[in-house]
Amino acid sequence: MKRTFTVCPYCGTGCMFYLLSDGNRLVGVEPSRNHPVSRGGLCVKGWNAFSFVGHPDRLTVPLVRKDGELVPVSWDEALARVVSGLRSVQGRYGKDSIMFASSAKATNEENFLLMKLARRVFGTNNIDHCARLCHSSTVVGLAETFGSGAMTNSIDCIDKADLIFVIGSNTTEQHPLIGTRIINAAKRGAKLIVADNRVIRLARHADSHLRHKNGSDVALLSGMMQVIISEGLENRAFIDSRTEGYHEFAESVREWTPERAASFTGLSAAEISDAARQYAAAGSAMIFYSMGITQHTHGVDNVRCIANLAMLTGNVGREGTGVNPLRGQNNVQGGCDMGALPDLYSGYQKVADPSVRLKFEKAWGGALLPATPGLPLTLAMNAAARGDLKGMFIMGENPLISDPDQAHVLAALQSLELLVVQDIFLTETAQLADVVLPAACFAEKDGSFTNTERRIQLLKKAVEPPGEAKADWEIICGVAAAAGFYGMKYENTSGIMAEIASLTPIYAGVSHRRLPLAGLQWPCTDADHPGTPILHRERFSRGLGKFVPVTYRPPAETPDDAYPFVLTTGRTYFHWHTGSMTRRTHLLDREENRAFVEMNPDDATKLGIKGGERAVVSSRRGEITVFTKLTDVVPPGVLFMPFHFAEGAANALTNNELDPESHIPEFKVSAVRVRRAG
């Protein structure tokens, strides 16, 4: 029996645990009492994180499509096919006719390398990853207001907060160990305000539960800020010394009386005023948010409002305060940090900045790097559907199930001349591929992940990958070598981190040697820097915090007579994204093994639908049949569906309308109708 101390592969909380292995087989998990995040606990996914690794469905050999069938080939043949395919597409349609999709499930080192592969070897900035679908609104909104698009504070700050305001985050299900800290804070007497129209578990512990209408966040937050200003509850000293743009902002919220906000949100004016007063009165208040804020066509505006609210009351830069976007995947923070983004190199250094490009050009062998920002993932899919993008290299993503408007995604992927998918299972997307590259999973490789509180932690290999599967970083280096680029040879992942540190100021002090047990929180700017648990202490990353006025916009698609329900999508506690890992984990799949829709019992009665029977849910994009789950968790008029189930894919229904700045889709509001099946 061997123990390997490593990082959980699921959410962005970043629990570490021991993987137990017997020979080359994983047999269990043990929590860590000393780890600062997990503190001896785990959630149900963490406890079962070992279980899918040895599944017989794992990909074990490279596959290439021949005569319409995916057939096993050698690595050399597969890599040659990848390189010749990408080069051929570029030769005929231009360098930017291909797209690289990186992965928030892959390590920092692997994200950095795929970014390097795209930019240096294939000469395109068309690289992005699923942060586009989850927190791209945060990266834009917080970078503009604070200068850094990351969680400002640390998980430990929850223990110090007087008030916690959770908006658009089902924390106990999506970041369970963070959710439990919030429950414990409420038990010790901290005030808890929850804004979410579903009765999530945290709502049961809340002092105030605001069930505002989907997509009315700007109205709610503006109403709260109007109350704070009109009642003189703002923090003048903080505003004067630490921020800019206040007066224009204050003018912009003047019209948002609680009564007006109430008319948009469906709340009472008193609920809005009361929440505003509680938040403003707290000595230290933390805001937590997640997809309920970001996945809107006004996602960036939602984030701006949150930043404005925190600055208005001086709740930034201290213990127990801050704006805390909870990052979904275990390395979505790292994917962004590493520059798996179309406009940024690692450390949020701009592609458009000539001095930045020069630095990377020097480090990577002199060739000129592309200067124009590339395509965000969502726009790349649109470009493929239009026929403007012809090749795609997807590492560890399953867009056919995870991206909005499945019919659109299917058409886009089928239109490609070359689709390469690198993954651990033959996902629904991989089944469409021309080349499939078998990858090692989290338990079979080394590297680092960065959690939601910017904590860079060491991933360690516990067992060998199955068959001929290789770590993503090894595959990427293999592609580079097959393309004739020899500047991507590394002995191990710590060598890659050394390159990252040399080119990325916020990671400059990071090395694998410094990461055991608790890791380091960036910025970590030199080898002696202890890391940064709290951002913006003395000054914001951009200098002064910037108030940005926001104008309310409704969701792109609202219910009407033909499609009278609001559909909101998300994840459940027991499954993870497109289910490729959790649906191959016995206990997790047993808990939830079929696609379902949550519906209020009043709606069901009106439609003659019973709980547990099949119902047809349709939107302007598609139609699926799922099982009903009748529950008061959702209010009348609202349906909730998880997107984990390929056989009842919620994204067949969702709307591919994007935020104009972040290009995030509006997963949280679509108009649908529902009827009894059969």
Added chain:
Amino acid sequence: MKTVIPDRLQEFFIGFTDEFEVKVPVLTTEGERVFASPFDGPPALSGGALAAKPTAVFFPQQDGVISIGSEGLLHASSAKPLFVAGFTPRDLLCLRFIDRFFAEGYRDDIYFSRRKGALIAAVSGFSGASGGFVPLSGGACDLEFVFDGAVWIVVPYSEPGKRIAARIPDDAADDALAALLEKSGGCVDEDAAIIQAASKLLLNEMVPDRFWDSVAESCIQCTGCNLVCPTCTCFGVQDWRYPDRVERSRMWDSCQLEGFMREASGHNPLGTEGLRTRRRIHHKLAADRTKWGEISCFLCGRCDAACPTGIGIVAVSRMIVERFS
């Protein structure tokens, strides 16, 4: 009296590795105490109960049941017998409980394939958390390591235990052990009184459903309480089909999961969070007491330590006693 100084423990345990598969609390590089081989790190017998349940040595989280290949039934190869040191006296009570559970009715061959012939060594004396005193076991094991604050006194009970201890020369008088035994007799456990009182209230049906609903509000169904409990024995079964074989394995299950008792019809006798939370406590403190004649919580403390929201069995028992006595 036979003693081993702390600095010689690793060497002592390594001395048995030819004959046994030795499992002993060791300190990892992350500062955790875990059951592992004495080759894996310095022994860390002191510090109280380990985070993981010691019964996992015989009943691991995931375990092969059967493997059927093209050449017929494949059997796992037999390993050396186990020598497991590090059970607290309370852990020994847990072990006795599940030994009986796995032996009665359909005897669990997989469990006993490891358990049979295993040597069990307890740890007591000034070996608790922060040097606290752990009363001696009284002999429900093969041998016991009793820390007097300076050396480990090795007390054999069974014949196999005596064979282990025979490798240590007698080097001191028995006075120290006698004093520790006397101290053990004077120990009073307040938590024992709490769960006994909670048990009575449950048996007398004095705890209303609304209480369980309120406790369940804080349960995120992490299942940790079950998975660290040495007397939890429930498991699920899965079959995986590889190209050349079918493997059946079993893995720890949890009564806190909705699917645990869900019937094929969809009906679920434990269909609410409140009922499942009640079941977790009621099973240990009332149902097992009726079936086996004793409460099946032996106060090892693991579920209270592992629960992220503070609703382990002792915490809940305390709430019950405070509210319903």
